[in-house]
Amino acid sequence: MKTDIILAGVGGQGILTIAATLGAAALNENYFLKQAETHGMSQRGGEVVSHLRISDKPVFSDLIPLGTADLILSVEPLESLRYLSYLKKDGCLVTNITEFRNIPNYPELKKMFSEIERKVKTVQIDADEIARKCGNPKASNMVMLGAASPFISIPENVIVEAIATVFQAKGQKVVELNQQAFREGRHFALAE
Amino acid sequence: MQRKLLLGVEAIGQAAIDAGISGVYAYPGTPSTEITEYIQENGTAKERNIHRLWSANEKTAMESALGMSYAGKRSLTCMKHVGLNVAADVYMNAAITGINGGMVIVVADDPSQHSSQNEQDSRFYGKFALLPVFEPSNQQEAYNMTFEAFDFSEKTGLPVMVRITTRLAHSRSGVVQKELLPENVLKLPENPLQFMLLPAYSRKYYQQLLDKQPLLQKYSNESEYNTFIHGTDKGLGIICCGITYNYLLENYPDGNCPYPVVKIAQYPVPEIWLRKLEKECDELLVLEEGYPLVEELLTDFFERGKKVHGRLNGALPRRGELNPDHVAKALGHEKAESAELPLNLVNRPPSLCAGCGHQDTYIALNEVIAEYGSGRVFSDIGCYTLGALPPYSTINTCVDMGASITMAKGAADAGLEPVFAVIGDSTFTHSGMTGLLDCVYEKTNVNIIIVDNETVAMTGGQDSQAKGRIEKICAGIGVEPEHIRVFVPLKKNHAEIVAIMKEEVAYKGVSVLIGRRECIQRISRVKKMNREENV
Ligand SMILES: Cc1ncc(C[n+]2csc(CCOP(=O)(O)OP(=O)(O)O)c2C)c(N)n1
Numbered sequence: 001m002k003t004d005i006i007l008a009g010v011g012g013q014g015i016l017t018i019a020a021t022l023g024a025a026a027l028n029e030n031y032f033l034k035q036a037e038t039h040g041m042s043q044r045g046g047e048v049v050s051h052l053r054i055s056d057k058p059v060f061s062d063l064i065p066l067g068t069a070d071l072i073l074s075v076e077p078l079e080s081l082r083y084l085s086y087l088k089k090d091g092c093l094v095t096n097i098t099e100f101r102n103i104p105n106y107p108e109l110k111k112m113f114s115e116i117e118r119k120v121k122t123v124q125i126d127a128d129e130i131a132r133k134c135g136n137p138k139a140s141n142m143v144m145l146g147a148a149s150p151f152i153s154i155p156e157n158v159i160v161e162a163i164a165t166v167f168q169a170k171g172q173k174v175v176e177l178n179q180q181a182f183r184e185g186r187h188f189a190l191a192e
Numbered sequence: 193m194q195r196k197l198l199l200g201v202e203a204i205g206q207a208a209i210d211a212g213i214s215g216v217y218a219y220p221g222t223p224s225t226e227i228t229e230y231i232q233e234n235g236t237a238k239e240r241n242i243h244r245l246w247s248a249n250e251k252t253a254m255e256s257a258l259g260m261s262y263a264g265k266r267s268l269t270c271m272k273h274v275g276l277n278v279a280a281d282v283y284m285n286a287a288i289t290g291i292n293g294g295m296v297i298v299v300a301d302d303p304s305q306h307s308s309q310n311e312q313d314s315r316f317y318g319k320f321a322l323l324p325v326f327e328p329s330n331q332q333e334a335y336n337m338t339f340e341a342f343d344f345s346e347k348t349g350l351p352v353m354v355r356i357t358t359r360l361a362h363s364r365s366g367v368v369q370k371e372l373l374p375e376n377v378l379k380l381p382e383n384p385l386q387f388m389l390l391p392a393y394s395r396k397y398y399q400q401l402l403d404k405q406p407l408l409q410k411y412s413n414e415s416e417y418n419t420f421i422h423g424t425d426k427g428l429g430i431i432c433c434g435i436t437y438n439y440l441l442e443n444y445p446d447g448n449c450p451y452p453v454v455k456i457a458q459y460p461v462p463e464i465w466l467r468k469l470e471k472e473c474d475e476l477l478v479l480e481e482g483y484p485l486v487e488e489l490l491t492d493f494f495e496r497g498k499k500v501h502g503r504l505n506g507a508l509p510r511r512g513e514l515n516p517d518h519v520a521k522a523l524g525h526e527k528a529e530s531a532e533l534p535l536n537l538v539n540r541p542p543s544l545c546a547g548c549g550h551q552d553t554y555i556a557l558n559e560v561i562a563e564y565g566s567g568r569v570f571s572d573i574g575c576y577t578l579g580a581l582p583p584y585s586t587i588n589t590c591v592d593m594g595a596s597i598t599m600a601k602g603a604a605d606a607g608l609e610p611v612f613a614v615i616g617d618s619t620f621t622h623s624g625m626t627g628l629l630d631c632v633y634e635k636t637n638v639n640i641i642i643v644d645n646e647t648v649a650m651t652g653g654q655d656s657q658a659k660g661r662i663e664k665i666c667a668g669i670g671v672e673p674e675h676i677r678v679f680v681p682l683k684k685n686h687a688e689i690v691a692i693m694k695e696e697v698a699y700k701g702v703s704v705l706i707g708r709r710e711c712i713q714r715i716s717r718v719k720k721m722n723r724e725e726n727v
Contacts, residue, residue, distance in 0.1 A: 010540065023197050023364060033197070036363035040222035040307030041650070044575065046542035051363075061442035062363035062435070065516040067530030082537055089529050105538050112535060 025162035146185025195366030205230030207338035215243030221272030250275035264379030294342035313482030429473030436479035549681035549709035574616035594623025
């Protein structure tokens with residue numbers, strides 16, 4: 001078992017919570033794990049990326065080699081395209097479609113996505129909207145994790161438990177909301 | 193065997209606590225900041241009341257750590273690579289005094305300059321000071337080696353440097369902890385003159401440091417972290433320093449690297465293993481993060497020795513951090529076929545947050561300098577450095593902490609008029625105050641704008657020692673009270689801010705303008721923390 005994931009987003013969007021949840025799940029399953037993240041300067045609204053590697057054998061490099069990632073999981077559509085060179089040939093791209101426009105020359109993405117869809121398996125999801133329906137737009141992270149979960153070799157219930165571990169300090173209501181968001185995202189991806 | 197998921201920096205913090213430190217002394221700086229933050233939050237550290245507040249700068253931090261060592265206790269000091277430049281004076285001399293309680297200096301280098309002005313390699317400082325350097329290759333080694341570094345420090349009587357780079361600092365993995373050690377007891381140095389570097393004494397101490405070098409070499413040869421791994425293909429011998437070992441293994445996931453390998457995690461370099469490798473192999477390849485330190489050591493200037501490949505001969509990039517793909521290329525491996533699509537994406541550079549007060553200061557300053565032309569705003573390091581980018585493009589320099597005031601002074605001395613310095617509150621107390629004294633001493637015509645967001649924002653919102661003290665500091669240094677001006681950087685105050693700036697430009701002496709409004713990130717973080725404490 002091995003899943004190499006590129007997690008992408010913009011500084012402040014909270015991709016680290018997704019990483020923390022998968023980390024907790026992997027540890028519970030006794031898997032090996034390495035997760036490299038971006039701190040510092042780029043967190044001020046810049047591009048941030050995390051390399052997350054889960055395996056049943058020891059993981060060596062903190063960074064994923066080019067062309068070998070199983071999955072790109074992005075909470076922002078432009079950022080989902082930045083790391084395509086890491087994706088393996090039959091890899092999969094799961095992205096939120098809500099754009100984060102903090103640059104003047106934000107490109108038109110529609111055409112790019114239609115080209116990409118022809119070449120790689122792509123799941124595009126309005127995670128912000130689904131999270132809002134669940135009760136809190138902040139849970140869009142967990143919607144994204146849910147949408148990506150069918151492509152990660154960790155059982156669903158283990159991730160659901162890990163969500164409880166990560167959010168438990170914030171109370172049962174927050175845990176349930178995030179678990180619900182996760183399920184909605186997963187449901188969406190499976191129905192695609 | 194309980195594994196805990198820790199960042200490299202957290203593993204170091206935990207190891208230092210477990211090794212029984214009585215204090216950590218540090219100034220924030222990416223990628224070293226979270227070592228101290230981890231200790232600040234840690235239960236044992238709180239229980240033991242380990243010293244863990246921030247210092248004014250890296251020099252004061254390291255000196256305090258040395259003082260704690262003088263008193264017999266174990267101390268840790270942490271900084272980013274350029275911080276060691278600030279602390280270099282005490283650092284070089286602490287190598288001569290040696291230590292009493294174990295002292296570990298963690299320096300986090302930033303190859304590829306993710307958040308730094310340069311990518312200097314601290315291992316050269318290790319060599320320079322003739323001190324041992326540990327360079328762990330993964331999170332578990334970061335824990336183990338930091339833990340053991342305190343013993344090593346006491347055993348050799350020397351401070352030990354632990355050198356990491358951004359990648360290990362900010363990557364998480366499962367780490368197994370050791371048992372908590374007790375703190376050292378208070379104990380003065382046996383030789384009361386150990387820390388007295390009068391030439392008559394320090395010549396002797398320097399000789400002692402030189403005499404210790406063979407011992408350090410012996411320890412390096414015997415270190416369990418420096419190993420020789422046999423290989424059947426003697427066409428190439430590979431030397432891996434620190435985390436580059438992982439990039440090599442990544443290219444041989446089944447552990448079938450055919451070449452002999454020397455893995456280095458402790459310096460001085462283990463001579464026996466390097467000599468053995470050189471003897472066995474036709475050519476050598478050096479993998480190291482940062483500058484080509486080992487490669488230079490092994491490359492024969494007259495090209496009579498064996499061929500050495502690495503950053504110097506183009507087998508690897510000369511600049512920037514390495515990754516498994518660079519190593520694959522150096523080994524002549526095929527690249528995996530990727531789903532790459534030809535996309536030319538715009539970058540998303542970091543930017544000032546919406547609502548940040550620095551913006552209002554820059555908008556006003558732009559209006560004031562329009563009259564004189566640009567090229568006269570000397571600045572410094574912090575969030576406000578983003579004012580170099582559009583839409584502001586206000587500031588012209590960012591060199592090293594504190595240089596805004598002193599460079600403005602030099603330019604004023606040269607005849608540039610008017611000149612401005614823009615400096616953050618924390619940068620001001622880090623290294624700006626002495627430069628201000630220079631200006632006051634000579635009554636230099638400078639306009640110093642202290643952009644005071646009441647926190648160390650760029651590195652994550654740590655407490656700023658400057659908070660609530662800036663006016664008093666400036667007055668104490670001798671700035672005339674009527675030229676210490678305070679404004680609130682808000683859009684609605686624009687006209688007032690511009691007026692204040694113009695008045696101070698008209699004054700031909702030292703003016704300090706303090707733009708004070710709390711960092712908006714800090715406000716929301718503190719709110720959130722209070723909310724969480726209430727539930
Ligand atoms: C010698 C040195 N130490 C530490 C750093 C890291 N560093 C860069 S900016 C900064 C904080 C500056 O804080 P402040 O001056 O208050 O500005 P703000 O970010 O709050 O606007 C720090 C600690 C550095 N670049 N150089």
